[in-house]
Amino acid sequence: MTRPINVTILGSGSWGTTVASLVSGNTPTLLWSRRAEVAEEITSRQTNSRYLGDHRLPASLAATADLADAVARADVLVVGVPTQGIRETLEAAAPHVRPWIPVLSLAKGLEQSTRMRPTDVISECLPGHPVGLLAGPNIAGEILEGKAAAAVIATPDPDIAASLQPLFSSVRFRVYTNTDVLGCELGGVLKNIVAIAAGMADGLGVGVNTSALVISRGLAEITRLGLAMGADPATFSGLTGLGDLIATCMSPRSRNRRVGEELAKGRTIEEAVEVLGQVAEGVKTARSVVELAHEHGVDVPICEEVDAVCNEGRTALQAYRGLVRLRPGSEHDAG
Numbered sequence: 001m002t003r004p005i006n007v008t009i010l011g012s013g014s015w016g017t018t019v020a021s022l023v024s025g026n027t028p029t030l031l032w033s034r035r036a037e038v039a040e041e042i043t044s045r046q047t048n049s050r051y052l053g054d055h056r057l058p059a060s061l062a063a064t065a066d067l068a069d070a071v072a073r074a075d076v077l078v079v080g081v082p083t084q085g086i087r088e089t090l091e092a093a094a095p096h097v098r099p100w101i102p103v104l105s106l107a108k109g110l111e112q113s114t115r116m117r118p119t120d121v122i123s124e125c126l127p128g129h130p131v132g133l134l135a136g137p138n139i140a141g142e143i144l145e146g147k148a149a150a151a152v153i154a155t156p157d158p159d160i161a162a163s164l165q166p167l168f169s170s171v172r173f174r175v176y177t178n179t180d181v182l183g184c185e186l187g188g189v190l191k192n193i194v195a196i197a198a199g200m201a202d203g204l205g206v207g208v209n210t211s212a213l214v215i216s217r218g219l220a221e222i223t224r225l226g227l228a229m230g231a232d233p234a235t236f237s238g239l240t241g242l243g244d245l246i247a248t249c250m251s252p253r254s255r256n257r258r259v260g261e262e263l264a265k266g267r268t269i270e271e272a273v274e275v276l277g278q279v280a281e282g283v284k285t286a287r288s289v290v291e292l293a294h295e296h297g298v299d300v301p302i303c304e305e306v307d308a309v310c311n312e313g314r315t316a317l318q319a320y321r322g323l324v325r326l327r328p329g330s331e332h333d334a335g
């Protein structure tokens with residue numbers, strides 16, 4: 001008999017814990033938390049009250065604060081810490097990771113200091129490992145409640161994605177595969193910035209037509225930058241592109257959208273992030289995306305307005321007026 005595959009998930013926030021819950025229904029799963037009291041609460045009381053309220057986690061899910069032990073047991077490693085914490089976490093973990101196990105990212109941001117995507121940071125910290133990601137329209141709270149959803153595992157080697165598929169799948173969580181890691185990752189990164197814009201717009205009381213404008217022109221920006229960087233255009237109409245963009249722009253639970261709503265109430269970006277108390281990757285990623293877009297000669301007016309709000313003190317109303325003033329050209333061109 002072959003032994004089961006051990007999966008370790010790093011990061012016990014809302015998404016890391018949710019993915020760990022899903023995987024624990026299929027195979028032995030260990031969740032690493034940097035806080036010992038969180039690991040203790042998950043193991044002994046089956047709750048993660050800071051991030052998931054009183055939701056009952058599966059009794060089969062074990063947690064630990066011992067990073068070296070957590071990664072040493074892993075046949076598959078899942079990185080669920082926010083983007084800005086990936087390098088620090090993996091540098092500490094690297095000496096204990098077993099050779100050539102696959103590593104999947106859950107993160108949807110760019111590293112601020114390098115503008116690197118999470119999968120590239122992982123490859124730099126863990127050279128030689130097959131690296132991919134799990135992404136899609138996956139608001140953690142809905143998945144915990146058992147509402148149906150779908151995601152994509154993207155790895156360059158389709159056989160690796162196919163071998164990981166059953167570990168993450170359940171009756172209500174359908175997992176597809178894709179080999180376009182760049183496109184799948186960029187979709188998840190960029191939709192967070194558009195969701196801040198969508199939250200600002202809705203917070204200012206715009207109509208559904210305006211929200212649809214933000215989403216569809218946001219998708220045009222994501223697709224333009226993705227194509228310039230070498231992604232497959234078909235990816236952006238799929239789950240990790242349009243799918244995740246719709247979910248994040250529309251869900252009242254989206255942290256990025258909520259940041260936008262708070263900004264529209266007149267809060268500063270610091271206040272909006274403080275009120276949220278959880279990570280909203282778009283806030284720290286907007287500047288990097290704008291810089292990347294300029295480097296590739298790509299026009300990203302929505303991302304530019306969000307960057308100005310996050311980093312230059314522009315208000316939600318000023319950003320809205322800035323976008324309304326844009327002079328439209330052909331729908332398939334810039335702007």
Ligand SMILES: NC(=O)C1=CN([C@@H]2O[C@H](COP(=O)(O)OP(=O)(O)OC[C@H]3O[C@@H](n4cnc5c(N)ncnc54)[C@H](O)[C@@H]3O)[C@@H](O)[C@H]2O)C=CC1
Binds near residue numbers: 034088108109
């Ligand atoms: N929550 C969601 O619905 C989804 C989130 N994601 C992505 O998953 C990633 C993680 O997000 P969440 O779990 O939602 O965040 P969260 O804000 O709920 O939790 C973040 C967790 O990471 C830990 N952490 C923060 N900095 C750290 C560091 N430097 N080293 C180690 N641990 C650190 C925190 O203690 C906390 O446990 C993000 O990139 C997010 O965009 C992706 C899909 C869905």
Ligand SMILES: O=C(CO)COP(=O)(O)O
Binds near residue numbers: 136192279280
């Ligand atoms: O990535 C997500 C949904 O797919 C979660 O979005 P937020 O980080 O905005 O909550």
